Every structure is written in structure tokens, then in C-alpha cells.
Amino acid sequence: MLSVAEAESIVFNLVRPFDGDGDVETLELLSAFGRILAAPVKGSLDFPHWDNSAMDGYAVRYEDVKDCSAEKPKVLEIVEEIPAGKPPQVAIAGGETARILTGSMMPAGADTVVIQEETKREGNKVEILAAPPLKGNFVRRQGEFYRAGDELLPAGIALGAPDIAVLASAQCVRVPVYRRPRVAIFSTGDELTVPGEPLQPGHLIDSNSYALAALAAAAGGEPLMMGIVPDDPKVLKDAIARAILSADIVISTGGVSVGDYDYVERILSELGGAIHIKSVAVKPGKPLTVATFTAAGDTTEYQRKILYFGLPGNPVSALVSFWRFVQPALRKMAGFAAGWQPVFLSAQTRQDLRSGGRRETYLWGQIQLVDGGYEFDLAGGSHSSGNLINLAQTSGLAVLPVGEKFIPAGEVVRVMQVGLAIGS
Numbered sequence: 001m002l003s004v005a006e007a008e009s010i011v012f013n014l015v016r017p018f019d020g021d022g023d024v025e026t027l028e029l030l031s032a033f034g035r036i037l038a039a040p041v042k043g044s045l046d047f048p049h050w051d052n053s054a055m056d057g058y059a060v061r062y063e064d065v066k067d068c069s070a071e072k073p074k075v076l077e078i079v080e081e082i083p084a085g086k087p088p089q090v091a092i093a094g095g096e097t098a099r100i101l102t103g104s105m106m107p108a109g110a111d112t113v114v115i116q117e118e119t120k121r122e123g124n125k126v127e128i129l130a131a132p133p134l135k136g137n138f139v140r141r142q143g144e145f146y147r148a149g150d151e152l153l154p155a156g157i158a159l160g161a162p163d164i165a166v167l168a169s170a171q172c173v174r175v176p177v178y179r180r181p182r183v184a185i186f187s188t189g190d191e192l193t194v195p196g197e198p199l200q201p202g203h204l205i206d207s208n209s210y211a212l213a214a215l216a217a218a219a220g221g222e223p224l225m226m227g228i229v230p231d232d233p234k235v236l237k238d239a240i241a242r243a244i245l246s247a248d249i250v251i252s253t254g255g256v257s258v259g260d261y262d263y264v265e266r267i268l269s270e271l272g273g274a275i276h277i278k279s280v281a282v283k284p285g286k287p288l289t290v291a292t293f294t295a296a297g298d299t300t301e302y303q304r305k306i307l308y309f310g311l312p313g314n315p316v317s318a319l320v321s322f323w324r325f326v327q328p329a330l331r332k333m334a335g336f337a338a339g340w341q342p343v344f345l346s347a348q349t350r351q352d353l354r355s356g357g358r359r360e361t362y363l364w365g366q367i368q369l370v371d372g373g374y375e376f377d378l379a380g381g382s383h384s385s386g387n388l389i390n391l392a393q394t395s396g397l398a399v400l401p402v403g404e405k406f407i408p409a410g411e412v413v414r415v416m417q418v419g420l421a422i423g424s
């Protein structure tokens with residue numbers, strides 16, 4: 001059985017991040033929000049676009065006003081008003097000034113702005129009552145923040161609201177982003193019922209497909225819901241074959257333990273899949289099958305593989321396996337240049353934590369921010385891998401390494417951050 005670290009490194013090494021032209025789509029600016037930039041963006045405009053005023057005041061020649069004061073004001077003649085959006089019409093000569101407003105273009109000849117508060121206006125004359133501390137004061141210089149042609153945004157970043165603003169300012173209205181990895185999802189099991197359908201005795205509602213689709217979408221994937229597949233090897237084989245044809249990543253749940261109806265691994269081999277992982281020393285989530293397939297007709301030089309994750313059927317095991325192994329793989333494939341790996345932090349546990357000690361154990365609960373430090377609040381109730389009810393609102397998984405059977409309340413533990421934002 002592989003350790004979690006070994007399994008993680010196998011999975012991550014199997015993933016080829018998107019990089020080719022076939023993985024790029026061009027979207028209208030606002031649709032690109034949340035997507036991953038597929039190519040570095042360069043702007044063709046300096047930022048600011050031209051010298052402009054940072055304040056409401058008067059555009060002056062520094063030489064004219066550098067020695068003035070309230071006792072010895074300098075009187076300048078106002079030759080123009082420059083409101084926002086109107087280019088200046090005249091150049092400022094010695095003894096002259098232009099009334100200027102925030103963001104307005106600086107007139108030729110002027111190099112400094114004196115703020116309104118340090119002036120006194122009378123008709124078309126203005127008294128400058130204080131010398132600016134330096135030449136160029138309150139002038140935003142063209143290209144001071146950004147020079148046209150420099151890299152504006154690098155490839156591989158998720159586009160947030162500030163990035164959308166940057167792209168808008170750079171006139172970049174069509175944005176190259178990576179397509180979202182297609183994630184086919186199905187649940188196996190004769191006992192499963194679609195939510196909303198009447199429940200027959202001995203049956204169980206399929207929650208896994210829905211949780212996994214939500215997680216796949218949140219991790220940047222495009223979920224393809226393939227429904228429930230019975231424990232019938234022929235039907236299962238058809239379903240797996242179809243999923244492989246339509247997806248970059250396939251996730252199934254159930255049918256991967258050693259029960260009489262656990263066919264997934266055998267079928268993967270029959271379909272020509274290479275099996276990389278059969279089980280991992282992790283709790284919950286021990287039976288984990290990871291296989292790869294080569295896409296039919298793939299002629300690209302790098303032969304990207306389709307990843308198959310056969311997760312356990314137990315709802316908690318399925319989710320923990322997704323968070324630990326599938327989510328980072330999906331994010332890596334999606335093109336995140338950095339930050340696709342799981343995030344671990346140190347938190348003081350509020351409760352005693354227990355494990356059998358033989359497998360790396362993940363206990364679910366909430367991460368809380370208290371006085372600037374993290375605390376881990378273990379979910380109440382049973383920590384059975386079949387109990388999905390107390391998994392609600394999970395934001396962290398406390399990790400007990402192999403051999404660590406007991407961590408008392410108050411100790412600092414490693415916690416993997418998942419799902420929701422950290423509470424307080």
C-alpha cells in the first residue's frame with residue numbers, strides 16, 4: 001500500500017498542465033473572470049496614458065513658484081481651464097498657469113501642480129501661496145505605473161476583479177484563457193437512487209455525484225454528470241468507455257473495494273488503462289484507484305493522458321479523496337502556474353484527536369481564526385466515513401500522521417484547508 005506522500009507524487013506527476021493551442025479559448029472580458037490566463041498579456045498603452053494632475057489645482061512652471069510663500073505670493077495669469085476629458089489647447093509660458101482638475105492632462109510647458117487649497121483666485125489671476133516641495137509635485141507621469149509593451153499579467157493566473165480592471169485599462173477586451181478541464185462524474189451501485197426519487201427499502205440517495213460536481217466546478221473544471229451506473233460489469237464498462245471519450249478527468253465512486261461487486265479496477269485494465277494506484281494508507285479513503293488512458297487519436301507530441309480516479313463510495317471517503325488527490329490534479333491540469341497544491345496550515349486543536357495510527361488519518365471540522373491564530377474545531381458526532389451529515393460546513397481536515405494515535409486538545413496540528421472560507 002502506498003503512503004499518502006507517494007500517492008500524491010504519482011498523481012501529480014501524471015498530470016500535464018494545459019499549454020497547447022487546443023486548450024485555449026478567447027473570451028470576452030467579463031466572461032474571463034475566474035478563468036486562468038493562457039498567455040502573458042502586454043498592453044499597448046502607457047499607464048497613466050499621459051502626464052496628468054493628481055489633484056484639483058493649477059498647472060504651473062516650477063521655476064515660477066519655487067520661492068513663493070503666503071507672505072510673498074506669486075501671481076500667475078490663468079490662460080485656460082482644463083476639465084477632465086478635454087485636452088489642453090495652449091502651452092503655459094512664464095508667469096502663466098492653467099486651472100486643472102484631477103485626472104486632466106497636463107498642458108505643455110507646465111511641470112507641477114499646486115493644489116487649490118494653496119491658492120487664492122481673483123478673476124483670471126491666481127495667487128500661489130506656497131512653493132511646491134519639488135518639481136513634478138502632484139503630477140502623475142505618463143508610464144509611471146506601467147510602460148507599454150512590458151508584461152502586464154503573466155500566464156497561469158486566475159483572473160480576479162483587479163485583473164479584469166487591469167485588462168480593461170489595457171484595452172484587452174478579448175482574453176485568452178485555458179478551457180476548463182472536462183470532468184466526467186458517475187456513481188456506481190445498485191443501491192443508489194437519484195435525489196428527489198422515492199426511496200426503496202435498502203436503497204440510498206446518491207450524494208457523491210452532486211458533491212463531486214460542485215467540487216469539480218469550484219476547482220475550475222466543467223462537470224459532466226453521467227448519473228448512476230449499476231453494479232453490472234457490462235454496463236459499467238460501457239459507462240467507463242463513454243466517460244473516457246468525453247472527458248479529461250473521470251471520477252467514479254464506489255466499486256473499488258474488495259467486495260463481490262467491485263469491478264472498476266478490472267474493467268479499467270480490460271479497457272487498456274494503465275493502473276498507477278490501487279490503495280493508499282489513508283483514512284478515510286483507502287481504496288483509491290488511479291489509472292490513465294491515452295486519448296484516442298491524440299497526435300500531440302506530449303500525448304496528454306486522461307486521468308481516471310476511482311474513489312470509494314463512502315461519502316466522506318469520496319470527498320476526502322477528492323480534496324487530497326483530485327483537486328490539486330485538476331487545478332494543475334487547468335493551468336494554474338502556482339498554488340494548485342493543497343494548502344496546509346498549523347492550528348491549535350480544540351478537541352482531543354484520535355487515530356488508529358496505522359494510516360494517515362484525516363479528521364474533518366472547521367478552521368477558525370482567533371486572535372490572529374488558527375484553531376481547529378473537530379466536527380461533533382461520529383467520524384465514520386459513512387457519516388456525511390457532520391461533514392457539512394467543513395473547512396479543514398486535521399492530519400494525524402502514521403504512528404500518531406492521540407493529539408490532546410491544545411496541541412498544534414497540521415490542517416489541510418478545504419472548501420469554505422475560514423470562519424472566526
Ligand code: AMP
Nearest residue numbers: 187189205206207208254255312313314
Ligand atoms: P462501495 O465503495 O461501493 O462499497 O460503497 C461504500 C458505501 O458507500 C456503501 O455504504 C454505499 O452505499 C455508499 N455509497 C456508495 N456510493 C454512494 C453515493 N454515490 N452516494 C452516497 N453514498 C454512496
Ligand code: MG
Nearest residue numbers: 189254255313
Ligand atoms: Mg458499491
